[in-house]
Structure formats: C-alpha cells, structure tokens
Amino acid sequence: MLSPITLLLITAALCVVMLFVLGSLARSGMAGVSAWRAANVLAFVALLLYAGRDTLPGPLTIEGANGLFALSIAAIHVGFRQFFGQAVPYRLLAAGWLATVTGVAFFHYAIDAIEIRTVVVSMFHGLVCAAIGVTVLRSLSQARARYPFYFTAGVALLLALGHLGRGLMYALQPDMQTAFYQATTINLVFLSVGTVVLPLLTMGAVMMVHDRLLAEADDRANRDYLTGAWTRRALFQMAEHELRRAQRHRHPVSLLVLDVDRFKQINDSCGHAEGDRVLVDLVRRAGAMVRDIDCFARLGGEEFALLLPYSDTAAAMHVAQRLRQLLEQPEPGALTMTAYTVSIGVATLDRDEPFSALLGRADAALYKAKHAGRNVVRLAETASACG
The missing domain is CATH 3.30.70.270 (Reverse transcriptase/Diguanylate cyclase domain)
Structure with missing residues (x-):
C-alpha cells in the first residue's frame, strides 16, 4: 500500500510540474496566473513540511505546514477571482486563515488533538473549494468552451464535499485518526483529497487560460485590424x-x-x-x-x-x-x-x-x-x- 509520505512527495512533485506549466503562461499577462503560481509554491513547501513530520520541529510541521497549505488554497481562490475580474474577498479569506491557524495552534499546545486540528483545517479547505466552484459556475458566460469550466467547478465542488466529509467524519468518530501517517485505506483516501486539491485546481485554471487565449486569438483573426468590425x-x-x-x-x-x-x-x-x-x-x-x-x-x-x-x-x-x-x-x-x-x-x-x-x-x-x-x-x- 502507498505510504502517506510517498503520497505527499508525489503531490509536491505535481506542484512543481504545475509551476512549470504556469511559467509558460507568465508572458500571457492573464490575470490570476501570478496568484496560482504563488499557491503552488506555498503548497510545495507545505507538503515537504508535512512529509518531514518525524524529523522537523513540531511548529514547522503542524502550524507551519497547515498555515502554508491553507494560505495556498486561499491564493488559488484569489487567482480565480482575479481571472474572472471579480472583487477578491481578502478580509474574509484572511479572517478564515487566521481562525484556522489559531485553531491548529490551540489544539496542538492547549489541547493536543490531531482529530480536531483535522476538522478545523478541513472546514477551511472545504469552504474555500466550494467558493471556487461557485465562482467558476457563475462565470460560465465568459466561456468559449464550457468543458474547462465544468471540469474546474466539478473538481472544486467534489473536493469541497471530500474536505467537509472528512471533517465531519473525524468530528463524529475522532478515534478513526489515531496517527497522521497511519497507512489505512480511509486515511489515505482523505489525505489524497487534502493534497491533490492544488494540482487539480491548477490544471483546471490552466485549461481555462488556454480557452481564453484561444478565444482571444480567434477574435483577433476574425476582426478587422483598423475598425474592429468582424471580417x-x-x-x-x-x-x-x-x-x-x-x-x-x-x-x-x-x-x-x-x-x-x-x-x-x-x-x-x-x-x-x-x-x-x-x-x-x-x-x-x-x-x-x-x-x-x-x-x-x-x-x-x-x-x-x-x-x-x-x-x-x-x-x-x-x-x-x-x-x-x-x-x-x-x-x-x-x-x-x-x-x-x-x-x-x-x-x-x-x-x-x-x-x-x-x-x-x-x-x-x-x-x-x-x-x-x-x-x-x-x-x-x-x-x-x-x-
């Protein structure tokens, strides 16, 4: 069976791949690309910190890793809002992130309860993924082809359900997560839901960027250069x-x-x-x-x-x-x-x-x-x- 550390390292490698893909779009000037790149950098560092749980200090692998990973999902949401030309709810995201990090720290130092930390983190990630899905669906009018939008919204909403289900399950049955790296099927499934969020959402973002670039190229090819009228x-x-x-x-x-x-x-x-x-x-x-x-x-x-x-x-x-x-x-x-x-x-x-x-x-x-x-x-x- 695949070990949790191997899964974390594979996902970190996928974040690096996504960074190279996003790097190819840097010259496009498309809004949101910079935020998506920052999100994958944050996720890469967070995943390495998670994987170093047995060798690195607790504050780095718990507060540091969870704080960076929560910040990465917030950053990818910022990227989608910027891509669609919508106002970014910075204050709301900052408040949610601060509450998440505070909750993680409290249930580490005041009450050491990994299952409650998991609930806190899952709730934040689930809500942000749900917000991304809703944002994408509300922006369907901007689509040239709807498949990238449906893919991204579907992934975001499925991940939201996975995160919220994970949080609910550990809240109702805290004894299920006896160890963070326990190689049980249910633990690996929920760990996968938590880690693949960035690569999958980045893939959807890249698909939508390419869709818009194709639409813009098609529009330029079919517009009169002088007047802007159709050809x-x-x-x-x-x-x-x-x-x-x-x-x-x-x-x-x-x-x-x-x-x-x-x-x-x-x-x-x-x-x-x-x-x-x-x-x-x-x-x-x-x-x-x-x-x-x-x-x-x-x-x-x-x-x-x-x-x-x-x-x-x-x-x-x-x-x-x-x-x-x-x-x-x-x-x-x-x-x-x-x-x-x-x-x-x-x-x-x-x-x-x-x-x-x-x-x-x-x-x-x-x-x-x-x-x-x-x-x-x-x-x-x-x-x-x-x-």
Whole structure:
C-alpha cells in the first residue's frame, strides 16, 4: 500500500510540474496566473513540511505546514477571482486563515488533538473549494468552451464535499485518526483529497487560460485590424450558422449592406488618415446601437454589412433608417471632423436561399440607393422577383 509520505512527495512533485506549466503562461499577462503560481509554491513547501513530520520541529510541521497549505488554497481562490475580474474577498479569506491557524495552534499546545486540528483545517479547505466552484459556475458566460469550466467547478465542488466529509467524519468518530501517517485505506483516501486539491485546481485554471487565449486569438483573426468590425470571413461563418438555424426554426433574418457616400472624395480632399477615422467612427457608432446577436462586419474598403437575426423586413428597414440618421449627424467630440453619410441596401431571407444570394440582393439594393441620390435606404427585390 502507498505510504502517506510517498503520497505527499508525489503531490509536491505535481506542484512543481504545475509551476512549470504556469511559467509558460507568465508572458500571457492573464490575470490570476501570478496568484496560482504563488499557491503552488506555498503548497510545495507545505507538503515537504508535512512529509518531514518525524524529523522537523513540531511548529514547522503542524502550524507551519497547515498555515502554508491553507494560505495556498486561499491564493488559488484569489487567482480565480482575479481571472474572472471579480472583487477578491481578502478580509474574509484572511479572517478564515487566521481562525484556522489559531485553531491548529490551540489544539496542538492547549489541547493536543490531531482529530480536531483535522476538522478545523478541513472546514477551511472545504469552504474555500466550494467558493471556487461557485465562482467558476457563475462565470460560465465568459466561456468559449464550457468543458474547462465544468471540469474546474466539478473538481472544486467534489473536493469541497471530500474536505467537509472528512471533517465531519473525524468530528463524529475522532478515534478513526489515531496517527497522521497511519497507512489505512480511509486515511489515505482523505489525505489524497487534502493534497491533490492544488494540482487539480491548477490544471483546471490552466485549461481555462488556454480557452481564453484561444478565444482571444480567434477574435483577433476574425476582426478587422483598423475598425474592429468582424471580417468578411467571420460574417460568412456566422451567417451560415444563423441561416441554418433560421431555416430550421422558421424565424426571419435580414441583412443590411451600407457604403460610405463619396468616400474617395474624402480620401482625396482630407487624406487617407481622415478616411480611416471616418471608418473607425462609423463602426464605433454603429456598434453602439446594434444588438449582441447582430453581426456588424467590414466587407472591404468602405463597405459594411449588418446581419440581423430574428428581424423581418419592417424591423430591418427601421434599423437601417435609424442607422442612416445616426451617421448623418456629426457627433460632438467624434474621432473625425468630416461629415459623412451612408447609403443602405436591405434584404430579408427568402425561403431557402443561400447567404451569397441574400448578400447579392442587399448589394443590388445598395446600388439602387446610390443611384437614388445617396444617404437613402432601399429595399431589395424578393428572391423570386430576381429570377
């Protein structure tokens, strides 16, 4: 049977491995990584102190080890709160840690009772693990892929149950833990629960960091460098997904295609830098009025598209007119001093037409708007009328 000291040393080695993994993320600048690294350093030292129970002084292996290990679990909780951009309850954690260390010291020197020390430590670790699980589940909206979040929350909550169950069992049956290093099955199980918490939670943290890095990389790849609007490629991807869903559930989808009027004249008379500011201003102001489910993309040059799920022709025409009126009025303090207008073509998905056909009809409507004098909105012909 695996000895408790061997288990402690293996877990300490896992903390070192996790430190190397976290070190690879140091340059990412991701919030929480520094706290997770500190947590694993504290856990590594604490585990070595635990393993030296027979050779090191009691204050180091009891108060020192328990204090450092409790601090490590508090630090990993701090890392999760920072990662999700949430306020860290430093005072509450400090109060819990101080109460834990005080309890350990009291039941070492005043009343030497290892089973009560175990209860005190287990309660603190269990509550912090539960807090981590709840924090992760409440942050699911930040997930690109949910698996890392469910894994981390599940591990945290299972560890919380393990710690609280351990504390409850030793509180009700104190004679079960006659010796800290007794190689009984139940002792090894509960010791495993207490020691693997840092490597497992760190693994979950690393998975979530990689998930966010992938999301950020994907976002950069699908965003126009100048304006921050979605790219043409991203628009086609989102549109194909939205059209499949619309055809399955029979809800309307509309598309706006808009173009800055006389954009070449702006570039020629005011310079390309001012032309760039016009495009950035357009995307910023248009982005402020569209819904989260909409997709505002740059098709190329001064031409943009706005995909409107769950919007019929009347709703799309209303959005187009609002957008046209918004952009024709220079905004005080805007990025550009040049007044500009846009022409807009509107098309609504007809039957099972592909997105390329919908885009073609909206583009044809934009062409009509240009020929109608610019700064106007025109509705596309239906797919059947187009042939």
